[in-house]
Amino acid sequence: MIAHAASRLFRRAAVNLWRAPLPSLVSVLTIGLSLFIGASFVLGLLTARALVTSWGAEANLTLYLDPGATDAQARALAEQIGAQGQGLEVRYVDPATALQRLRGDLGELGPALDGLPENPLPPSLEIIPREPLQAVGLRVLAAQLGQLPFVQDVEYGREWLDKLEALGRGLRAFGAGALLAVVAAALLVVANTIRLAVYARRDEIEIMKLVGATDRYVRAPFLIEGALQGVLGAALAVGGIAAVQHWLLPRASQAFAFAAGVSAMHLVPLHALAILGAGALVGFLGSWIAVARFLKA
Amino acid sequence: MIQLFHVRKEYTGDAPVLDDVTLRIEKGEFVWLTGPSGAGKSTLLRLLFCAEQPTSGQIIVGGHNVGRLPQAAVPYLRRNIGVVFQDFKLLDNRTVLENVGYALEVLGASDADIRDRARKRLSQVGLSHKAASLPRSLSGGEQQRVAIARALVNEPTILLADEPTGNLDPSLTESTLQLLFDANARGTTVIVATHDRGLLQRWHRRTVGLSAGKLVFDA
Numbered sequence: 001m002i003a004h005a006a007s008r009l010f011r012r013a014a015v016n017l018w019r020a021p022l023p024s025l026v027s028v029l030t031i032g033l034s035l036f037i038g039a040s041f042v043l044g045l046l047t048a049r050a051l052v053t054s055w056g057a058e059a060n061l062t063l064y065l066d067p068g069a070t071d072a073q074a075r076a077l078a079e080q081i082g083a084q085g086q087g088l089e090v091r092y093v094d095p096a097t098a099l100q101r102l103r104g105d106l107g108e109l110g111p112a113l114d115g116l117p118e119n120p121l122p123p124s125l126e127i128i129p130r131e132p133l134q135a136v137g138l139r140v141l142a143a144q145l146g147q148l149p150f151v152q153d154v155e156y157g158r159e160w161l162d163k164l165e166a167l168g169r170g171l172r173a174f175g176a177g178a179l180l181a182v183v184a185a186a187l188l189v190v191a192n193t194i195r196l197a198v199y200a201r202r203d204e205i206e207i208m209k210l211v212g213a214t215d216r217y218v219r220a221p222f223l224i225e226g227a228l229q230g231v232l233g234a235a236l237a238v239g240g241i242a243a244v245q246h247w248l249l250p251r252a253s254q255a256f257a258f259a260a261g262v263s264a265m266h267l268v269p270l271h272a273l274a275i276l277g278a279g280a281l282v283g284f285l286g287s288w289i290a291v292a293r294f295l296k297a
Numbered sequence: 298m299i300q301l302f303h304v305r306k307e308y309t310g311d312a313p314v315l316d317d318v319t320l321r322i323e324k325g326e327f328v329w330l331t332g333p334s335g336a337g338k339s340t341l342l343r344l345l346f347c348a349e350q351p352t353s354g355q356i357i358v359g360g361h362n363v364g365r366l367p368q369a370a371v372p373y374l375r376r377n378i379g380v381v382f383q384d385f386k387l388l389d390n391r392t393v394l395e396n397v398g399y400a401l402e403v404l405g406a407s408d409a410d411i412r413d414r415a416r417k418r419l420s421q422v423g424l425s426h427k428a429a430s431l432p433r434s435l436s437g438g439e440q441q442r443v444a445i446a447r448a449l450v451n452e453p454t455i456l457l458a459d460e461p462t463g464n465l466d467p468s469l470t471e472s473t474l475q476l477l478f479d480a481n482a483r484g485t486t487v488i489v490a491t492h493d494r495g496l497l498q499r500w501h502r503r504t505v506g507l508s509a510g511k512l513v514f515d516a
Contacts, residue, residue: 005405019390207386210346211400211447212376214369 005217013224016201023197024229030193031233031279031286034186036240039275041182043241043267045175049168061127061142061156067095069150074123077150081125086141091126095119122152135165183282190286194226198290205294215295222287230283234276241267241275298324298486299345299455304354306340306510314340316510318354322488324454327481329497330490332507338490341507342457345488346378347371359454376404379448379485383460385440387432387447394419394428397446404451418446422476438469445476449485456480458489462496474500 017024065074071094078090093101098121103110133141138161142154198205208218245266299322307313315337322328330338343349344356347363356363361374379400387396398415406414419425422442432440441461448456458477462470474489474496481487491497497504506514 004407005402008402008408203386204388207388207399208403209372210375210380210386211403211451212372212374213403214372217372217403 009220009224013221013228016221016225017228020197020200023193023200024225027190027193027197027226027229027283027286028233028236031186031190031230031282032236032240033233034182034189034282035234035237035275035279038179038182038186038278039237039241039267039271040244042175042179043271045171045179048171049175060129061138061145061154063125063127063145063148063151064153064155065123065125065150066152067122069123071123073150074125077148078125081127081145081148087130088141089128089130091128093124093126095121095123098122098124135161187282187286187289190230190282191289194222194229194283194286195290195293198222198287198294202294218295219288219291222291223284226283226285226287226290227280228283230279230281230286231276232279233283234279237279238267238272238275298322298326298359299488300355300357301341301344302355302357304341304344304351304356306337306344306349307352313352313510315344315351315507318507318510318512320505320512320515322486324486325481325484327478327487327502328489329502329504330488330507331492331494331497331504332513333492335509336492336507337510338492338507339459342380342459342488342490345455345457346375346380372403376400376451377454379451379453379456381441381444381448381456381458381461383463385432385437385444385464387440387443389431389433391431392428393424393430393432393435393443396432396443397450400447400450414450415446418450419443421449421479422446423472436469437464438466438473441465441469441473442476445473445480449476449480452485454484454486456485456487458487460491461489462491462493470496 065077069077074092074094078092081088082090096119099113099119102121103113106113127141127145129138129141138156142156142158145151146154205218299320301318301320304315304318305313306315318337318341330341332338340349344351344363345358347366351364354364358374359377361370363374366374388399391399394412394415397418398411401411401414416425416428419428422445424439424442424446427435427439427443432443435443441464445458445461448458456477461477462473465473477487477489478500504514504516505512506516
């Protein structure tokens with residue numbers, strides 16, 4: 001009996017979609033557009049976060065040593081740090097090399113350094129993590145290295161890192177809020193669109209109830225229809241995003257130069273599945289809300 | 298079978314549509330429910346199939362107090378009540394056979410069972426040859442016969458008809474009513490609301506009169 005009812009409900013849902021193509025099309029397009037906007041937004045957000053993370057990951061450390069430390073002591077320290085097994089590449093920069101670099105950096109003003117009575121620059125060690133480090137890891141490493149002998153100061157762009165972290169937190173908060181708003185708006189629009197379709201079939205609902213259909217039985221074909229419309233809309237959204245990524249994004253990437261080596265997030269099969277699932281869910285919930293309002297009325 | 302005790306129905310701010318109606322209808326009876334427009338006939342029928350709740354009083358249908366029936370139990374009560382309306386209430390996008398079988402679908406019957414029983418009912422109302430037609434291609438009389446076939450397809454114990462001949466030519470009235478008499482002869486309790494005194498004079502049955510919401514005679 002249940003199998004009869006279930007197969008009939010699915011058949012009915014498919015037939016209803018076919019028999020009322022215009023309301024179905026409007027629902028499918030609405031869901032498709034909402035998901036397209038939502039998914040594009042999420043992908044954009046993921047790209048932005050990846051970009052911020054990559055900026056953080058590029059950070060290096062510089063250890064400024066005691067000016068009294070000898071060449072041999074500095075090199076020994078460099079070897080000690082390199083041998084700690086933390087995946088760090090260590091380069092020793094002696095004061096003469098540091099001065100030479102500064103002269104180069106100053107360009108035309110470089111010769112002004114010639115008047116200095118002695119080289120004021122301390123020896124230093126440049127620490128480059130072989131694997132990208134997150135901000136927290138960088139802070140811990142800086143604190144550890146600061147404890148080593150001869151190390152007077154550790155420079156790792158703390159302020160820059162703070163700003164990046166704040167930006168990351170802001171993006172997460174904004175992303176969560178905005179995504180919630182997009183989903184809520186989509187659900188509302190979809191529910192109202194489906195409500196129109198349900199309203200167009202109020203006679204059918206009235207007759208169903210008249211002949212003894214339970215609310216669950218009345219609701220079921222609408223929910224199945226909603227889920228089917230959701231999946232169709234989601235397929236449109238996936239197609240739209242794939243098209244945008246294929247045709248538009250390469251040009252946009254060139255224009256905006258994601259120079260940090262981070263390319264825009266691409267739609268992978270898992271994303272596509274998630275969008276299809278979201279479509280089914282939005283269609284299902286939208287129908288539920290629409291029919292619930294109608295059954296109450 | 299059907300009992301009403303001091304039933305009152307009113308909508309906020311308006312005079313009561315039904316006022317202190319007490320009535321008992323036995324199983325297998327045929328009852329005309331009559332009175333002028335606005336007398337409360339349709340409201341009384343709507344109370345019987347739980348489309349509305351009484352403001353006060355008690356209604357017992359088949360042993361169930363409909364006022365105390367949980368909302369979830371209403372569909373199961375309705376499966377024992379067939380309803381026929383003046384405007385037929387058929388689904389235009391379904392064939393005649395599908396319309397008749399609709400009442401069986403909600404019971405979870407198999408496709409074959411639905412087809413067989415719907416065909417049998419269509420045959421009883423003389424419309425076997427219209428099984429594949431859409432309702433809008435049928436005459437008013439034929440549509441009403443389809444509606445009656447749908448109301449009777451799951452063999453309800455009660456049949457309620459609200460002005461079933463109101464939209465029909467006099468020539469079609471007799472054949473339509475005959476279907477209701479036939480159902481009654483098979484044991485179904487039938488209540489027909491009508492304001493057409495000609496029907497009451499031609500077919501003598503128990504007649505309950507309503508006027509301005511009050512029961513004014515029962516003969």
